[in-house]
Amino acid sequence: MGTPQRRTVRDLRRGNRAMLLRALYFGGPASRNDLCGVTGLSAATVSTMTGDLLADNVVVEAGQVDSDGGRPRVLLRVNPVYGYAIGVDVGETQVRVELFDLEMKERARAHYAVRSARHDPELVARHILTGVDAVIAEGGISAGQVLGIGVGVPGIVEPGPDALVRAKTFGWEAVPLGALLRAGTSLPLYVDNGAKTMGQAELWFGSGRGTRDAIMVLMGSGVGGMIVADGSIYRGAGKAAGEVGHLKVVAGGRPCRCGARGCLEAYVGAEAILERAGVVADSADEESALAGVLESGSPVVSETVEMLGAGLSSLVHLFNPERIVIGGWAGLMLGGRLLAEIRAATAANTLAQPFHGDSIVLGRLGADAVALGAATLVIEAFFREAAFRQSVTTIA
Amino acid sequence: MGTPQRRTVRDLRRGNRAMLLRALYFGGPASRNDLCGVTGLSAATVSTMTGDLLADNVVVEAGQVDSDGGRPRVLLRVNPVYGYAIGVDVGETQVRVELFDLEMKERARAHYAVRSARHDPELVARHILTGVDAVIAEGGISAGQVLGIGVGVPGIVEPGPDALVRAKTFGWEAVPLGALLRAGTSLPLYVDNGAKTMGQAELWFGSGRGTRDAIMVLMGSGVGGMIVADGSIYRGAGKAAGEVGHLKVVAGGRPCRCGARGCLEAYVGAEAILERAGVVADSADEESALAGVLESGSPVVSETVEMLGAGLSSLVHLFNPERIVIGGWAGLMLGGRLLAEIRAATAANTLAQPFHGDSIVLGRLGADAVALGAATLVIEAFFREAAFRQSVTTIA
DNA sequence: TGACTTTATTCAAGACTTAGATTATGGTCT
DNA sequence: AGACCATAATCTAAGTCTTGAATAAAGTCA
Numbered sequence: 049m050g051t052p053q054r055r056t057v058r059d060l061r062r063g064n065r066a067m068l069l070r071a072l073y074f075g076g077p078a079s080r081n082d083l084c085g086v087t088g089l090s091a092a093t094v095s096t097m098t099g100d101l102l103a104d105n106v107v108v109e110a111g112q113v114d115s116d117g118g119r120p121r122v123l124l125r126v127n128p129v130y131g132y133a134i135g136v137d138v139g140e141t142q143v144r145v146e147l148f149d150l151e152m153k154e155r156a157r158a159h160y161a162v163r164s165a166r167h168d169p170e171l172v173a174r175h176i177l178t179g180v181d182a183v184i185a186e187g188g189i190s191a192g193q194v195l196g197i198g199v200g201v202p203g204i205v206e207p208g209p210d211a212l213v214r215a216k217t218f219g220w221e222a223v224p225l226g227a228l229l230r231a232g233t234s235l236p237l238y239v240d241n242g243a244k245t246m247g248q249a250e251l252w253f254g255s256g257r258g259t260r261d262a263i264m265v266l267m268g269s270g271v272g273g274m275i276v277a278d279g280s281i282y283r284g285a286g287k288a289a290g291e292v293g294h295l296k297v298v299a300g301g302r303p304c305r306c307g308a309r310g311c312l313e314a315y316v317g318a319e320a321i322l323e324r325a326g327v328v329a330d331s332a333d334e335e336s337a338l339a340g341v342l343e344s345g346s347p348v349v350s351e352t353v354e355m356l357g358a359g360l361s362s363l364v365h366l367f368n369p370e371r372i373v374i375g376g377w378a379g380l381m382l383g384g385r386l387l388a389e390i391r392a393a394t395a396a397n398t399l400a401q402p403f404h405g406d407s408i409v410l411g412r413l414g415a416d417a418v419a420l421g422a423a424t425l426v427i428e429a430f431f432r433e434a435a436f437r438q439s440v441t442t443i444a
Numbered sequence: 445m446g447t448p449q450r451r452t453v454r455d456l457r458r459g460n461r462a463m464l465l466r467a468l469y470f471g472g473p474a475s476r477n478d479l480c481g482v483t484g485l486s487a488a489t490v491s492t493m494t495g496d497l498l499a500d501n502v503v504v505e506a507g508q509v510d511s512d513g514g515r516p517r518v519l520l521r522v523n524p525v526y527g528y529a530i531g532v533d534v535g536e537t538q539v540r541v542e543l544f545d546l547e548m549k550e551r552a553r554a555h556y557a558v559r560s561a562r563h564d565p566e567l568v569a570r571h572i573l574t575g576v577d578a579v580i581a582e583g584g585i586s587a588g589q590v591l592g593i594g595v596g597v598p599g600i601v602e603p604g605p606d607a608l609v610r611a612k613t614f615g616w617e618a619v620p621l622g623a624l625l626r627a628g629t630s631l632p633l634y635v636d637n638g639a640k641t642m643g644q645a646e647l648w649f650g651s652g653r654g655t656r657d658a659i660m661v662l663m664g665s666g667v668g669g670m671i672v673a674d675g676s677i678y679r680g681a682g683k684a685a686g687e688v689g690h691l692k693v694v695a696g697g698r699p700c701r702c703g704a705r706g707c708l709e710a711y712v713g714a715e716a717i718l719e720r721a722g723v724v725a726d727s728a729d730e731e732s733a734l735a736g737v738l739e740s741g742s743p744v745v746s747e748t749v750e751m752l753g754a755g756l757s758s759l760v761h762l763f764n765p766e767r768i769v770i771g772g773w774a775g776l777m778l779g780g781r782l783l784a785e786i787r788a789a790t791a792a793n794t795l796a797q798p799f800h801g802d803s804i805v806l807g808r809l810g811a812d813a814v815a816l817g818a819a820t821l822v823i824e825a826f827f828r829e830a831a832f833r834q835s836v837t838t839i840a
Numbered sequence: 841t842g843a844c845t846t847t848a849t850t851c852a853a854g855a856c857t858t859a860g861a862t863t864a865t866g867g868t869c870t
Numbered sequence: 871a872g873a874c875c876a877t878a879a880t881c882t883a884a885g886t887c888t889t890g891a892a893t894a895a896a897g898t899c900a
Contacts, residue, residue: 054463054484055456056888057855063451064857081878088450090858095880118877119865261681275762277673284764285657291761296793297695299754307795310754358695358706365687366671366762368680397692399703452857453886460888477847486889491849514846515896842900849894855887862881869874 064089066431068097069106072126073150073431074252077110079121098124106130106434126150131195131430134183134235135423136176137242137416138201140217140269140331143172145179146419147187147194150427152253156186167218173228180233195430196236198422200245201225202270207287211239216305217270238425243272244281244290245421246375246413251276252424254412255373262371263363265292267379268415269334270305271313275367293317297358315355318378324348338378342385353386357393360408364398375411383410460485462827464493465502468522469546469827470648473506475517494520502526502830522546527591527826530579530631531819532572533638533812534597536613536665536727539568541575542815543583543590546823548649552582563614569624576629591826592632594818596641597621598666603683607635612701613665634821639668640677640686641817642771642809647672648820650808651769658767659759661688663775664811665730666701667709671763689713693754711751714774720744734774738781749782753789756804760794771807779806 064087071086072078078086083094101107102124110125128151137144140162147156158179162172176199184191203215211226226239247264250256256264256276264274273292275282283289293313294306301310302320314320318338322329325348329337342349360372374383374390383390391408413420460483467482468474474482479490497503504523508516524547533540536558543552554575558568572595580587599611607622622635643660646652652660652672660670669688671678679685689709690702697706698716710716714734718725721744725733738745756768770779770786779786787804809816 054888055459057453057456057857057886058888060451060453060456060887061856067450079878091879092859092881093857096857099880114866118867118875119879121878277678282673282763285766286764289762289764291764294761294794295758296754297692299693299751308757308793310793355695358692361704362691362758363762365690366685366759367678368682368685368687370681397704397706398690450857453855453888454857456856457887475847487848488850488890489888492888495849511846511897513844513898515848517847843898844900845896845898847895847897849892851892852890854889856885857887858883858885860882860884862879864879865877867874867876870872 064093065097065101066434068094069101069126069431069434072107072124073427077123077125079113079123081121083124101434104434128153132187132189132193133195133423133426133430134180134197135245135419135421135426136179136197136199137245137418137422138172138176138199139242139418140202143175143179144416144419145176145183146423147183147189148420148423150430152420152423152427155189156183158182158186167215167220169220169223169225169228173225173232176229177232180235191235194235195433196238196426197229197233198238198240198245198425199225199229200240200242200418200422202242204288204291205239205241211237213239236426236429238422238429240422240425241272242418242422243376244274245425246272246415246418247274247276247373247421248281248424249413249417249421250373250375250411253420254375254417255409256371259370261367261369262373263292263367263369264373264375264411265360265363265379266376266411267316267318267374267382268376269319269331269378270317272376276369277367292359292363295359295362297355297362312355312359316352316359316382321348321352321378324351335377335381338381342381349386350389352382353389353393356382356390357395358397360390360394361397364394364403370407372408373411374408375413375415375417377415380410380415460489461493461497462830464490465497465522465827465830468503468520469823473519473521475509475519477517479520497830500830524549528583528585528589529591529819529822529826530576530593531641531815531817531822532575532593532595533641533814533818534568534572534595535638535814536598539571539575540812540815541572541579542819543579543585544816544819546826548816548819548823551585552579554578554582563611563616565616565619565621565624569621569628572625573628576631587631590631591829592634592822593625593629594634594636594641594821595621595625596636596638596814596818598638600684600687601635601637607633609635632822632825634818634825636818636821637668638814638818639772640670641821642668642814643670643672643769643817644677644820645809645813645817646769646771646807649816650771650813651805652767655766657763657765658769659688659763659765660769660771660807661756661759661775662772662807663712663714663770663778664772665715665727665774666713668772672765673763688755688759691755691758693751693758708751708755712748712755712778717744717748717774720747731773731777734777738777745782746785748778749785749789752778752786753791754793756786756790757793760790760799766803768804769807770804771809771811771813773811776806776811 080094108127110123112120112122128149133148143160145158160175206212210224213223213225243266256262260279262276266272271293273290275290294311296310298310302314304311304314325341476490506519506521508518524545529544539556541554556571602608606620609619609621639662652658656675658672662668667689669686671686690707692706694706698710700707700710721737
């Protein structure tokens with residue numbers, strides 16, 4: 049249904065321009081001729097467009113390829129220092145602020161420890177704002193060169209300018225993080241769930257690269273997720289889709305911290321695994337405690353694999369994805385030791401259709417990709433914006 | 445990343461034309477002026493486009509609205525007899541072939557009983573082809589006026605020209621139904637899973653109307669489903685997404701006919717409910733048997749509701765849909781008596797986010813909507829095609 | 841009848857992509 | 871070295887498309 053918006057000739061150019069920019073960004077340096085092939089546009093259009101982009105300094109030349117009997121082709125690429133993106137990871141134990149250039153090379157960072165019990169929203173916001181100033185200074189750039197700030201937070205983020213955050217683990221009921229930050233900076237702001245930002249990092253630069261239909265399952269203390277449908281993140285009607293952690297695997301089963309019972313998170317989140325194994329650990333040494341349980345050969349481990357397999361098979365049946373990426377620190381720890389078993393458990397529950405166990409893979413980016421992923425939110429917006437830039441007319 | 449195809453100026457018109465046609469189809473009769481508002485196109489564009497469409501006879505005038513102080517507006521609508529669509533429902537007990545005009549009014553029908561045990565592919569194909577001829581004759585139209593044939597079948601349909609069908613209940617392993625039919629007719633053919641076609645009927649004309657993010661859960665002997673994401677059916681990488689029936693609700697639970705364990709279908713499909721209640725019934729009197737069980741107050745009933753609630757809550761967390769539609773004959777029977785309980789069971793498992801129980805609704809179209817939905821596949825293609833028609837140039 | 845409204849069409853202008861011609865830049869052959 | 875060839879990039883003319891403004895059409899109301 050969805051009346052898909054009328055389109056005018058300008059939209060056309062915008063769309064094509066954005067496509068060309070994406071191709072250049074992900075396809076590395078390429079000649080104008082290569083771009084014709086990749087984008088399907090005619091040489092003429094590519095020529096005028098790259099001309100504009102070069103004039104705007106969004107794109108720069110990047111050497112040339114030796115010819116074999118003809119004019120050598122000039123390579124182009126997105127100007128890595130056209131602008132910068134800041135990514136923020138609001139975690140359980142610290143707030144991390146990192147500055148990236150357009151090629152996602154880290155230029156500066158600032159970390160602030162947060163005492164576990166105290167996640168005062170004001171304090172978190174202040175840390176972020178201080179961090180932003182710090183990385184701008186350390187990176188030796190001006191605020192004007194920053195294209196925006198991406199923030200990854202736990203819990204559910206309501207769409208809207210205030211970016212209301214609900215995060216049980218922080219005791220945040222409806223914290224207007226967006227509003228708090230906007231009071232201290234005028235840079236564009238993009239707030240999203242940390243699992244989603246991490247997932248997007250995997251999608252762009254990690255194990256999910258190149259897929260159109262994928263699912264990221266991100267296991268830390270709890271379990272989060274992200275669904276990629278037709279090449280973009282699926283967010284659902286209220287922007288809350290992808291809560292893989294609360295997929296039910298045992299109706300009426302173990303109580304979950306969300307209040308319901310039998311959620312996947314109540315079995316395969318690190319916190320749940322430790323609880324079931326009878327290990328007491330605070331969030332600081334959760335990692336080593338989990339490693340201990342996994343080594344112990346406890347029956348909890350095989351049960352965990354079973355549950356994860358059941359959950360993943362549900363995902364396969366519902367989404368029929370090309371790939372499932374397991375990430376997050378607990379996911380990487382579990383998957384690193386038991387990937388074969390996880391694949392087998394999933395396959396055992398997925399008989400109805402052809403399913404290749406090896407389409408379940410581990411994330412490549414490690415657990416600290418939340419900030420990186422948050423920065424990609426900025427880049428994403430940049431692609432949309434860059435397409436507009438041309439039509440800005442100044443009144444003298 | 446999916447390079448989203450370059451666009452040319454022609455694509456623009458195609459897109460806008462298709463949009464206008466859809467608006468007219470679903471928005472009932474409307475004046476050119478109304479269409480400006482709905483589509484966002486300028487009056488000039490609407491005028492030339494409707495001119496083309498009128499010339500092609502795809503659109504016709506439909507009276508006019510009395511003015512109040514100005515030129516009266518002429519109403520337009522899609523020409524209901526511009527063409528016809530045939531919908532086929534390949535069911536357990538019969539093959540139903542129905543002829544619809546563009547407004548989806550039924551014009552003719554032909555049903556053929558199939559003995560339960562014998563689902564010979566050749567025989568089914570012959571029934572369909574005979575039925576097609578029969579309804580064309582009965583409808584008093586010529587084959588040339590038929591825009592296509594949509595077929596809804598059980599099981600999974602592989603994409604491709606052969607339309608390989610895998611249907612356990614029929615004992616079909618890889619039946620090339622598409623190829624079989626194409627041998628007997630040259631009309632365009634669209635084969636899809638029956639649950640999906642039924643879901644599409646609900647989406648277009650039933651309880652799903654107007655939603656962009658919805659889930660259809662279709663319960664008959666087994667359980668099927670369809671996912672609507674951003675206004676269109678989500679099919680996944682291998683076109684097999686939406687298998688709601690094989691969502692796990694109890695890891696390691698009851699064996700399901702798919703071979704795995706603990707699937708939703710193993711608890712809430714009619715066959716499963718009867719089995720669990722210890723009732724023996726063949727497919728002919730499954731309906732009355734199920735009604736009996738539901739009336740009996742057996743504990744199986746409340747367990748069924750629990751399981752369904754668990755499954756639906758998984759769907760809510762994963763997809764965050766605007767609406768969930770329960771359909772299929774068993775679904776309607778169950779939901780007709782126990783909708784409140786089902787809503788409560790779902791809500792009990794969905795504490796983490798705001799969720800309105802009343803977004804779970806019953807289907808409005810009854811169980812015989814498979815053929816109707818199959819016919820919508822033809823209409824959908826018609827929208828795409830009609831946008832092209834203009835550019836056909838004949839060489840004299 | 842004439843003033844006023846509202847709807848629909850026509851027209852010139854501006855934006856965009858394309859195919860084909862042209863220019864640019866280097867290699868290769870004699 | 872100079873003529874010739876191959877490939878890349880740009881320029882040009884043509885064809886589509888949407889749009890806003892002007893114009894035509896078809897009423898109502900006093």
